[in-house]
Amino acid sequence: DVKVTQSSRYLVKRTGEKVFLECVQDMDHENMFWYRQDPGLGLRLIYFSYDVKMKEKGDIPEGYSVSREKKERFSLILESASTNQTSMYLCASSPRVWSTEAFFGQGTRLTVV
Amino acid sequence: QKEVEQDPGPLSVPEGAIVSLNCTYSNSAFQYFMWYRQYSRKGPELLMYTYSSGNKEDGRFTAQVDKSSKYISLFIRDSQPSDSATYLCAMSADPGTYKYIFGTGTRLKVLA
Numbered sequence: 001d002v003k004v005t006q007s008s009r010y011l012v013k014r015t016g017e018k019v020f021l022e023c024v025q026d027m028d029h030e031n032m033f034w035y036r037q038d039p040g041l042g043l044r045l046i047y048f049s050y051d052v053k054m055k056e057k058g059d060i061p062e063g064y065s066v067s068r069e070k071k072e073r074f075s076l077i078l079e080s081a082s083t084n085q086t087s088m089y090l091c092a093s094s095p096r097v098w099s100t101e102a103f104f105g106q107g108t109r110l111t112v113v
Numbered sequence: 114q115k116e117v118e119q120d121p122g123p124l125s126v127p128e129g130a131i132v133s134l135n136c137t138y139s140n141s142a143f144q145y146f147m148w149y150r151q152y153s154r155k156g157p158e159l160l161m162y163t164y165s166s167g168n169k170e171d172g173r174f175t176a177q178v179d180k181s182s183k184y185i186s187l188f189i190r191d192s193q194p195s196d197s198a199t200y201l202c203a204m205s206a207d208p209g210t211y212k213y214i215f216g217t218g219t220r221l222k223v224l225a
Contacts, residue, residue, distance in 0.1 A: 004156070009154075031211070033211075039121075039217075040121070040217055041217065042117075042119075042201065042215045042216055042217040042218060043157075043201070043203075043215035044215075045211075045212055048211050050211070056211070058212070059212075090156055090157070092156070097208070097209055097210060097211050098205070098210065098211055098212065098213050100147070100159055100162045102159070103156075103158075104156030104157050104158070105156050106154070106155050106156050107154070107155070107156050109154075
């Protein structure tokens with residue numbers, strides 16, 4: 001019954017490292033999203049993709065980039081990890097825009113030291 | 114002022130209690146409201162969806178929207194320990210948007 005899978009549950013990286021967070025969905029959804037979740041700030045949209053190779057910036061794209069080479073896979077890239085990027089990262093997919101049929105992955109807790 | 118405000122809790126209640134979880138918002142254009150449940154170390158999952166004002170019921174859960182007060186609620190009847198989770202509200206003005214504004218979540222503990 002797996003729908004959205006994130007490659008890692010926990011990651012610890014060093015400041016300055018390039019970090020890849022991978023997300024795969026098996027529902028043939030057009031749209032995929034990356035959020036970060038922080039205490040007191042809730043879920044904030046980093047990037048979304050509405051088609052292969054297409055992307056749009058969300059509310060907090062600074063310090064991040066994304067890649068979507070295949071429909072089922074959406075990667076979040078931290079070009080040079082910093083301690084303020086320590087957070088829970090959530091991937092989601094949806095058949096169209098954001099909908100009641102959107103599903104989240106289980107999250108990746110990233111710690112940058 | 115945040116667009117969506119939600120008390121972080123934790124809210125602790127005994128098993129069987131009626132739970133009321135709430136969000137207030139500032140944008141009067143919001144019409145589409147969702148409630149998500151997030152268990153510890155898991156991603157959020159959709160519980161309820163409502164459009165505009167009124168009530169919607171699904172089993173032990175009732176979602177209520179009061180647009181005049183810019184206030185939405187999620188009621189849980191006969192609460193169970195398995196309801197212990199963080200509950201997030203989300204809302205938007207446009208069903209065709211990619212962006213829903215999420216609340217910060219309220220942590221609920223139901224004590225056996």
